[in-house]
Amino acid sequence: MSYGATKYRQDYATSSPVERGHGELAARRLKIYAFDPQLGRRRKHRISIEVPYEKLDETTDESGRVRSVPTGRLVSIVDYDAHADCHYDLVDLDSPQILYGGGLEPTVDDPMFHQQMLYAVTMKVVSNFERALGRRLDFERLTVLPHAFQGRNAFFEPSTNSLCFGYFMASPDNPGENLPNQWIFTCLSSDIVVHEMTHAVIHRLRPHYLEPTNPDVYAFHEAMADIVAIFQHFAFPGVLADAIQASKGDLSKPGPLLELARQFGHSTGGSAALRSAAGEAEVDPGMYERTFEPHDRGSVLVSAVFAAFFATYTTRVADLIRLATGGTGLLGEGHLHPDLVNRLTQEASDTAQRVLDLCIRAFDYLPPIDVTFGDFLRALVTADTELNPDDPYDLRANLVDAFLARGIHPEGAFSLNESSLLWDEPAEALIDDPLEEEFFASLSGYEAQRWGSVKKKQLERKQYDRTRVSSILHAWAVAHATEMGLEPHSRDDCPIRVRGFHTMIGVGDDGQLLTEAVVQFLQTPKATMPELGGLTPRAGVTVIFSGDGTPRYVIPKPLRAPGGTPDPDDDRMRKMRHFVDDCARRDPHFAWAGEAYDPRLHMTKRFSFALLHQEIEAARRGQADGN
């Protein structure tokens, strides 16, 4: 159906038929730069990807013709430039040439291609998350601005629910690998787009991770954004096969595949961290402890996940390499056999997909607030044990090894063997009191109607179901507050709220269907704590309920707050205060703090994605200069 497709390598690892039966479109195939325009000078780095088809908003132009605008269910591309106060016309992704022709050709010169690429890459992130989570994402439509401002920056801006991409002119004296005075567009770097979009999706899954309550929270945001961006490269088989051929199957050799955002160097230390993930440099177990800046600290987590990926991939291909080398395991000089490359590519992309899916699925096992890298390790181990109990390629063991080697030790886990890294089983009293039977019926009733076309009658039913689910959960939490590490519920001083719930359906390796419910509770004491730089101390807990309503895991972040006043000696309170102090002494604004630097905004200002990405840029250049 798509002419022009032969010219472009397609994303076959994740492709689905473009057309379903009866001519209904299942996917849009759109061209993008696999990395960025600079690498995109080579044809193999201009590729097509498929994103699930959705109906776009329509508009009528002056001549009365109806056409689409790139605004779908979750993403709306609006091409406004706030620096010049102007805008650009929007691409019609439903025009026959684009719909059936695979989209506009990659070029820096046409803003409509920029919009197309942004739409394709952001929706690809969405579909990656939806596939791994096994459910649809649902959030307020994001406004995406391809050319929002001038400057070497791009960010997710939560207060306006937007993704803003900057553009700038390459420096005349120091253009790096670009031409002097050449326009550079951050929206054409697929890594940057994936990174920023991932921030937005994480924000949807765990909105309270915008509260920097410990040094890991923003670092986790950054690390996940980078992990999704890097693993995305493994879904471009043409690119992957080349890298495997070039590196003789040893994916740990540095190459474009492992470098994030080459053109923009968006992520500091990213490539250095990856090199150490691959064992080229010694792993430094003190790094985690010492590193403070969120991108740098995040790169420790990125490197842990990648080390586990490399180890697992190596195990998986060991037999192939033995076969191909007559048992010696030593690949000689010269090109690898194309069949071998093919098989290695498959194994690499499969392993990558598995690791990425696991990282995403782990979200269901994360606390609603105050996440740490240790929590993430426990979530990974729990999620994977649930789905793949036998762990054939030691992925789980490799993850645990890699985290521990980097000094990431989960708090509260008694020992470091796998089973004690699982999240704790709930207290007896909780297990003995499952949710009311009506719960799962109401929950699935609600979810079934959420995605269908809702008629009026059903809408009422949906509201009813939702209210029922909430009140069953709320009553249960109130009854068991102390057993979950929460303070007793008090509507005025220390209210417990149901923060979110959804079902989790998965198929295990053994083919068994798992249906569970993931529920997040939040408790926010009334008293404000001025010394926390604007942070709100909270308690929270994520509970996983099995299909019969029995709680299976309780993932708590307790906080002592008798009568709604947080206890200053509470462990988490102490850590929060310590962290706020640590931030203050590093904050270059702080010397000048006067009335203009509102103490309630200190932590929010220090942790604005926009400013974080700006600050890091200086440091990154410093590193580049030093090399």
Add this chain to the structure above:
Amino acid sequence: MATEPIGVSMYNVGFGDCFLLRFPTPDRERRVLIDCGSIKRGVPAGTDAIVERLIEDVTDDGVARIDVVVATHRHKDHVSGFDNEAWRDVVVDEVWLPWIENPSDARAQQILHEMASFALSLQAEAASLRGLSEAERQLVDHVIENTMSLNDGQRLDLSNDAAMATLHRGFSGGAGGAERRFLSRSPDPLDSKALPGVIVHRLGPSRDEAVIRDMNPPSDESFLRAAPGGGTDPGALLPFPSTMGPPSGLPSGLIGRLERMSMESTVLGAVALEKAVNNTSLMLAFEVGEAVLFFPGDAQWGAWAVNLEDERTRQLLKRTTFYKVGHHGSHNATPRTFVDEVLNESHPASIVAAASVTTHGRFTEIPKAELLRELEHKIGQHRVIRSDDPPAVGSEGVSVMSGADRVPLRIDFEVPVR
């Protein structure tokens, strides 16, 4: 070894630093001048008057002589006093500067160049921005002035060039003139003929890549230009043909938010530049007998952290008997761990801290009252001496010399060596 105390004179330059140390040695007194600058217009006595006073203070038999001149970093409030003809006749043996000033070090020159060019962009950026609050404007203006300094309001003096020219090429001296030495952090004491009997420890600036990171200014491209017409090219060079004004479907509030971020990005650029320059500071400790005089310049967290984490320097700093309060008493130029865990920990017989400060514009947190209180708490009442508010005449070991208008001109005190 001499047993007489070391004399310290703190000149009241307003918002800036100017310290003269006198080390008694058997043959004669050795003098070290650490910084001479001020940023506040209307310094109590005027910078020129201070320089005149200072030169008179080091003149014997008609010859003005300073053994070592130290410039910690090229901020106006530390070097502006050197932009003065009078220095030409002062005999100086050695001039100590941070390695970043070394003209034959390409890396150093590149960083300096980036700082200067970023200051220029910052100035252009700020000039084109409407909507900065009064406090933000003052802060940005301060940073620009401190980095560039406009001479006579006319000639653009990039990064204090006139003052730096004196430091690099001026002064009188022996046959070859004053010797220039570019110092960096090192475990070994500095070997200097100019200061016999004085152990000089170099605590900063480091050449370690991880620390140099904190000396890098942001780049021009890092500004977030989103205020309509803002930025350095109001003619707004655009990549594509466009239609003026916002499109339909733009959520309300987004333009305002982007504009606000553009302001914040400029302010962040300003504080980042200030921090970068501060972190080039020469950090020195002078040790004689029991005395350890610690001058950290304006070093901020990154440069401090290295010294607090290194057991050798940490032990040395525990023996501090004189502390020049960093960056005019601002909060993050004196780490809390230094005050809580290091300062006065070896209980020297006598300890004093001197803060060269004055209130400046809207910067109500400089000096940080809380920090000065904590220092007092740690080292004792009346042991923290403020240049703008010296102790009453007659209090132990401190004497104040006032100018005609009774404004303090120079505060003298002694640091015992045993």
